[in-house]
Amino acid sequence: MKTPSTVDIEGLAAGDRRTYQHVFDLFYDSLCCFANRYIKDLAGCEDCVQKTFIALWDHRTSISSEVHLKSFLYQVCHNNALNHLKHEQVKEQYLSEMKYETEDQTCFINEVLEEEVERILRQTEQDLPPKCREIFILAMQGRSTEEIAIQLGVTENTIKTQKKIAYKQLKKHVKDLYLLVILLTQ
Amino acid sequence: MKKLDDYMHIPRLIVKSMAEELNQEEQSLLEAWLHENNENQLLYQRIRSRSHRDEKKQFISQLNKKAHWQKLKRLTQASHRIPSWNKIKIAATVLLLLGFGLLAHLRNSSLEENSIKETPRTSLLQAKAGCSQVALITPRGDSIYLSTQEKKEINIHKNIQVTNGDSGIVYSLLESPVEKEEINILRTPRGGEYQITLSDGSKIYLNAATELHFPIVFNSEKREVFLSGEAYFEVAKDSTRPFYVNTAVARLKVYGTSFNVKSYASESMKTILIKGKVGICGHADTTEHLLAPYELLSVDSLGRFERIEKVNPSLAVAWHLGRFVFENENLEEILSTLSRWYNVDFIYKNEQVKSLHFTAYMERYEDLSFILNTITAMVGVKFSEQEGIILVE
Known part of the structure; x- marks a missing residue:
């Protein structure tokens, strides 16, 4: 099933349950992966993400844009993860090891960026037919058209066509970029 | 401070660059970000390699998304x-x-x-209560997580053998003195409990949510530990070195004996003596109160002596049985x-x-x-x- 990549922010603010579920579908996996950077056990990660979505519901009216939505989710998830660690009484030990990684805002931002790239790629993969997905994954690992053609035993032209289909799908997930670029370059 | 919001357009730029679909404007935005610092360049390389993709997939497949x-x-x-x-x-x-x-x-x-x-x-x-698990924390700040199921030796100091197994953690002195007094910490989580035998042979049973600080070897003058939480002590006799238990509110002096101390933050501290003799001095008091077997002494949360009363000793120490x-x-x-x-x-x-x-x-x-x-x-x-x-x- 294809999930639209953009979120109806107004719908969310108005308390629309389907939009809320849509946000859950889009971000659940990635937030769990993100939490997993701090919390090692699966249940702890899911618990932390659950709390994050509860917080989103509580603050839904204050979410002003999709960018804001994302930074809200990752920021709250990050806080929850650190709180979770505190409860586990290992925070001290953890912080002493990870001080430079977690307390540094740059590092937090970079972790989010990495998780977001993976999320966009995963979502694109999800929407592709199997053969096309395989090619897309290889291409995203930096393989050239020629290499992929040899590995899969098909012509370079086939690869090019499939890549086009995949990139078209990918663009759906990155389409609001144009708007953003305009905003930033004003 | 940098704001996450200002960077939320970067993932899209990275994805597009991976697909070689960047236009000029986007290209320059991405480059501006890359030149902000070295870390960004490293991050970019790491993201492009997608080295964690399979690991993440595997992790995601285990999530209970629907149930949540x-x-x-x-x-x-x-x-x-x-x-x-x-x-x-x-x-x-x-x-x-x-x-x-x-x-x-x-x-x-x-x-x-x-x-x-x-x-x-x-x-x-x-x-379920009382699962046997504990964290052992060394002076270097390492935490070692232990349960009674795993038998193993722990390397703490060359002169001391530390083993973990069915009867908890056991410290034994291999060679004569350790020059420096190193403190280890044992910490049980809520729902946990553990048993430890110190280097002098004293046995301590830690109840849930309890922390014990103890030296890996006692010095020649006294034996001293710090407790927060609840523990049952069976202190080995040693007439030359008294045994002290310090808590947040009081100090106990022990003369070879079995007793139970319960001292959680925000509750009064309760000590029950089973046999032998202990003296307790609240941090706010100057006199030491001596306890006879089957007596309970309480010290309030400000370190003041409250009272001594007779109890049925099987009550308060039953937990460790x-x-x-x-x-x-x-x-x-x-x-x-x-x-x-x-x-x-x-x-x-x-x-x-x-x-x-x-x-x-x-x-x-x-x-x-x-x-x-x-x-x-x-x-x-x-x-x-x-x-x-x-x-x-």
């Missing part, structure tokens, strides 16, 4: 929603008031049935003990029930629902599980 959505749906629909802990309490109370009429006709069916129907797999009420016995304790005390042992939280629908006094003898390793059912049967207090806490009515 169902739970979340319940949690966010219940009321207009709960921004703070206080509101949770209010909402839960309101729900309870509404719900008790309904619950009344279920009175005869057991608590276990009532609450487990709702959340069969994750019910708090099935919690796998039972628990409450004699004429109030419900609040009992539930706060249970919450430590079973790692659950209770909230009270009304305050009056807190002061109900009763006596109970139970096996400690029964699951929590059994114990709560028994309390319900005895005094009529009801328990129900709601979103990770247990409500008391």
Whole structure:
């Protein structure tokens, strides 16, 4: 099933349950992966993400844009993860090891960026037919058209066509970029 | 400080660059970001290699996404929603008031049935107490997580052998003195317990949510440990070196003996002597009070001596023999003990029930629902599980 990549922010603010579920579908996996950077056990990660979505519901009216939505989710998830660690009484030990990684805002931002790239790629993969997905994954690992053609035993032209289909799908997930670029370059 | 919001366009740029679909403007934006610092360039390389893709997929495949959505749906629909802990309490109370009429006709069916129907797999009420696990923390700050199931030797110091196994952790001195006094910390989580034998042969049983600081070897003058929480001590006789137990509120001097100390933050400290002799001096007092066997001495949370009373010693120390016995304790005390042992939280629908006094003898390793059912049967207090806490009515 294809999930639209953009979120109806107004719908969310108005308390629309389907939009809320849509946000859950889009971000659940990635937030769990993100939490997993701090919390090692699966249940702890899911618990932390659950709390994050509860917080989103509580603050839904204050979410002003999709960018804001994302930074809200990752920021709250990050806080929850650190709180979770505190409860586990290992925070001290953890912080002493990870001080430079977690307390540094740059590092937090970079972790989010990495998780977001993976999320966009995963979502694109999800929407592709199997053969096309395989090619897309290889291409995203930096393989050239020629290499992929040899590995899969098909012509370079086939690869090019499939890549086009995949990139078209990918663009759906990155389409609001144009708007953003305009905003930033004003 | 940098704001995450200002960087949320970067992932899209990176993705596009991976697909070689960047236009000129986007290209320059990406480059500007890359030139901000070295870390960004490293990050970019790492992201492009997608080295964690399979690992993440594997992790994601284990998530219980559906179940969590169902739970979340319940949690966010219940009321207009709960921004703070206080509101949770209010909402839960309101729900309870509404719900008790309904619950009344279920009175005869057991608590276990009532609450487990709702959340069969994750019910708090099935919690078990006393799983043997502990964290051992060394002066270097390393935490070693141990359970009695795994037999192993722990390398702490070359002159000391430390083994872990069925009877907990055992420290034994291999060679004569260790010059520097190194302190180790043993910490049990809520719901855990552990046993340790110190280098002088003294045995200490740590109850749940307890921390013990001890030197790996005692010096030639005295033996001294620090305790927060509850522990049962069997101190080895050594007439030349007295044994001291320090807590947040008092200092105990021990003369070869068995006793139990319970000293959790915000509760008064209680010491029960089984045999031998101990002297206790609250931090706010100057006199030492001597305790005779089967006496309980309490020190309040400010370090002042409260009183000495006679007790049935099997009561307070039963925990380390796998039972628990409450004699004429109030419900609040009992539930706060249970919450430590079973790692659950209770909230009270009304305050009056807190002061109900009763006596109970139970096996400690029964699951929590059994114990709560028994309390319900005895005094009529009801328990129900709601979103990770247990409500008391």
